[in-house]
Amino acid sequence: xxxxxxxxxxxxxxxxxxxxxxxxxxxxxxxxxxxxxxxxxxxxxxxxxxxxxxxxxxxxxxxxxxxxxxxxxxxxxxxxxxxxxxxxxxxxxxxxxxxxxxxxxxxxxxxxxxxxxxxxxxxxxxxxxxxxxxxxxxxxxxxxxxxxxxxxxxxxxxxxxxxxxxxxxxxxxxxxxxxxxxxxxxxxxxxxxxxxxxxxxxxxxxxxxxxxxxxxxxxxxxxxxxxxxxxxxxxxxxxxxxxxxxxxxxxxxxxxxxxxxxxxxxxxxxxxxxxxxxxxxxxxxxxxxxxxxxxxxxxxxxxxxxxxxxxxxxxxxxxxxxxxxxxxxxxxxxxxxxxxxxxxxxxxxxxxxxxxxxxxxxxxxxxxxxxxxxxxxxxxxxxxxxxxxxxxxxxxxxxxxxxxxxxxxxxxxxxxxxxxxxxxxxxxxxxxxxxxxxxxxxxxxxxxxxxxxxxxxxxxxxxxxxxxxxxxxxxxxxxxxxxxxxxxxxxxxxxxxxxxxxxxxxxxxxxxxxx
Numbered sequence: 331x332x333x334x335x336x337x338x339x340x341x342x343x344x345x346x347x348x349x350x351x352x353x354x355x356x357x358x359x360x361x362x363x364x365x366x367x368x369x370x371x372x373x374x375x376x377x378x379x380x381x382x383x384x385x386x387x388x389x390x391x392x393x394x395x396x397x398x399x400x401x402x403x404x405x406x407x408x409x410x411x412x413x414x415x416x417x418x419x420x421x422x423x424x425x426x427x428x429x430x431x432x433x434x435x436x437x438x439x440x441x442x443x444x445x446x447x448x449x450x451x452x453x454x455x456x457x458x459x460x461x462x463x464x465x466x467x468x469x470x471x472x473x474x475x476x477x478x479x480x481x482x483x484x485x486x487x488x489x490x491x492x493x494x495x496x497x498x499x500x501x502x503x504x505x506x507x508x509x510x511x512x513x514x515x516x517x518x519x520x521x522x523x524x525x526x527x528x529x530x531x532x533x534x535x536x537x538x539x540x541x542x543x544x545x546x547x548x549x550x551x552x553x554x555x556x557x558x559x560x561x562x563x564x565x566x567x568x569x570x571x572x573x574x575x576x577x578x579x580x581x582x583x584x585x586x587x588x589x590x591x592x593x594x595x596x597x598x599x600x601x602x603x604x605x606x607x608x609x610x611x612x613x614x615x616x617x618x619x620x621x622x623x624x625x626x627x628x629x630x631x632x633x634x635x636x637x638x639x640x641x642x643x644x645x646x647x648x649x650x651x652x653x654x655x656x657x658x659x660x661x662x663x664x665x666x667x668x669x670x671x672x673x674x675x676x677x678x679x680x681x682x683x684x685x686x687x688x689x690x691x692x693x694x695x696x697x698x699x700x701x702x703x704x705x706x707x708x709x710x711x712x713x714x715x716x717x718x719x720x721x722x723x724x725x726x727x728x729x730x731x732x733x734x735x736x737x738x739x740x741x742x743x744x745x746x747x748x749x750x751x752x753x754x755x756x757x758x759x760x761x762x763x764x765x766x767x768x769x770x771x772x773x774x775x776x777x778x779x780x781x782x783x784x785x786x787x788x789x790x791x792x793x794x795x796x797x798x799x800x801x802x803x804x805x806x807x808x809x810x811x812x813x814x815x816x817x818x819x820x821x822x823x824x825x826x827x828x829x830x831x832x833x834x835x836x837x838x839x840x841x842x843x844x845x
Contacts, residue, residue: 349641402684504555770809775799781826785824789804
């Protein structure tokens, strides 16, 4: 996306990781997801685990430096708040141009590289997925035959350096080869480009993937996102996309600010939510699903959102429905937040105030999280008194309480099977406190069906003793607010035969209502 408050114009027609640990039963699954190894699981499972994401926009992608476009320096506390709100993926757009040397080596400045790595670890400390890309590289990354040889040489050098620097990181780090490669300034820049442009973008994707794979180690099997021309979801661009090497660990990256006249155009409509609106959005998602997901190719919507036209109610409706509809088709949406939220202005996608650590659009944020099936634990109107503890840089093992803190039947557990494949499944568990006092530290126990084994878990740790499973909060989600507060965690299982739900749920020794 053009990030520095620049309009794309009305010609814009394009319709635009789970923070997990590789462990065995009885292992520890909370803490940093930086060094988890790379699993051999379907890319769709990774996309499902990513759940929902947030872009740190207009920051490391800003031309000239991190604060050059008006946003403050990124802090660990900012990313703690993003996780606390319910986001599980941080997309970290990075512009490397201006931070690299001349040909032929294109040596990346190590101070810049380490700053990117530092911010990525803020998210890993929060058990999140991280996406790192090449963002505003338009000065050199041009999709024309005449530029191809030079661009491929530079792409190879740049991605080789990035990949080597991050080689030790596990599968919660995802590389994205490019952002929105396109013929900048051309009349068809945002309408699919030419066949030449689309073909050269395919060649650039192949070059980048090959460079990453060639560095070996975790990068040999890392999950990698590749965009269409301009990351557009137009039929022309998605139909002409060629997956590099038909690699099963390549994920398609699309940007879908849909519908454009509501989501992006400051002079467009400020209303959304009719049956026609919803049906039209569903049709866009169906096209992506039928082209890719249905055929085994995972998709991430790397950028989406809506600008502030003093239309909070419509944005809330749109955010919730967008997330719900995307999730139903196996698509993970990532909100574009450029830190700019002034009502009535163009490019006002900002929903989080990074200076104050509060939410400029709390209703929109909560609707978005709700649509994906999650819940926010943050209290936007009282930022100085957070409802959950700040995530520590080095998470420590939480203490299991010895006595129940809630009365009988005050706790409700929702056990939801969110995805299944062959002999495996993903499960999300939400604990809701309907009592009048907070729960400070929780252990959820249940009896596991004998044909099921947990392979990994996120946002909690577990111990198995026979068929009895004890799950304890992570360091950052131990408090469940009173009067309807929630906390969630998830896990993957292997099973045989019938996929049934566990029984005998208790929280801190108290029986629960189970949904």
